[in-house]
Amino acid sequence: IKTHREADVRRGVAILNNVVYAWRDNAGATAMVIHKNTTSGWTAVSMFHQISFTAGSNDYAEGDTLTQGGVSATVKRVVLESGTWAGGTAAGRLIITAPSGGVFAAGAAAGGGVCTLSGASALITLTNGGQVSTSAFSFTSALADKRLYGCDGVNAEFEFDGTVYVPLNTGMGSIRATAVIAHKNHLFYAYRTSLQNSAIANPYVWSAVFGAAELSMGDTITNLVPIGGSEANAALMVVCQNSLQVLYGNSSANWNPVPLSKVSGGQARS
Helix, strand or coil, X not given: CCCHHHHHCEEEEEEECCXXXXXXXXXXXXXXXXXXXXXXXXXXXXXXXXXXXXXXXXXXXXXXXXXXXXXXXXXXXXXXXXXXXXXXXXXXXXXXXXXXXXCCCCEEEEECCEEEECXXXXXXXXXXXXXXXXXXXXXXXXXXXXXXXEECCXXXXXEECXXXXXXXXXXXXXXXXXXXXXXXXXXXXXECCEEEEXXXXXXXXXXXXXXXXXXXXXXXXXXXXXXXXXXXCCEEEEEECCCEEEEECCCCCCCEEEEEECCCCCXXXX
């Protein structure tokens, strides 16, 4: 028999590349921790640091070293959110190992690339209390790049490949998504009555210039469900508390939400 407390701290389960991951509040309910199912039991997944950068003019690759004076760290993920490396305007974040030799500061950085750091790095942490929803997808042609994209209503929306956890910057500030789906090579999140999608084939970019968009559903969105069909006609059902809509189209150029019912809807996580 599970106690109320035991049921309360379990926050979500997902499978990626045949491995099971579970989100759970820690013993003191002060943070949420991701656990990986291994042959030796559940193992907590360690979080990395993130650091913001601007004025990137030479791109970093995963495995490169980020250096600034005597301080260094290994780059685990490059999160390019705007600009270009070729134009010297690249901006975004780097997911890195814990710095050694001191603390990074605002200013020029080198190593495997060139950029300007915005300040010190910070350890990625998860606030307790969320309810995790995920969608597995690969935004490249490589099956090995399949990753989990998710939200929990409390923390920033995220990308997770089983090792590297990347908080996403969708531009919604403290408003957090409660539903997620990868559809038509876009990443979709639901924020209350707002349905938003990323740039085409890029979950890190949420600028309308590159195909990101926002659609108002007029009702609180509770779930996002792909509807089967041919590749050209497959659509997305947007389930709301008191209504249903079906999103047709392939991009922001022709998204077309069509009401299916104005009186029937669905509850969250049902």
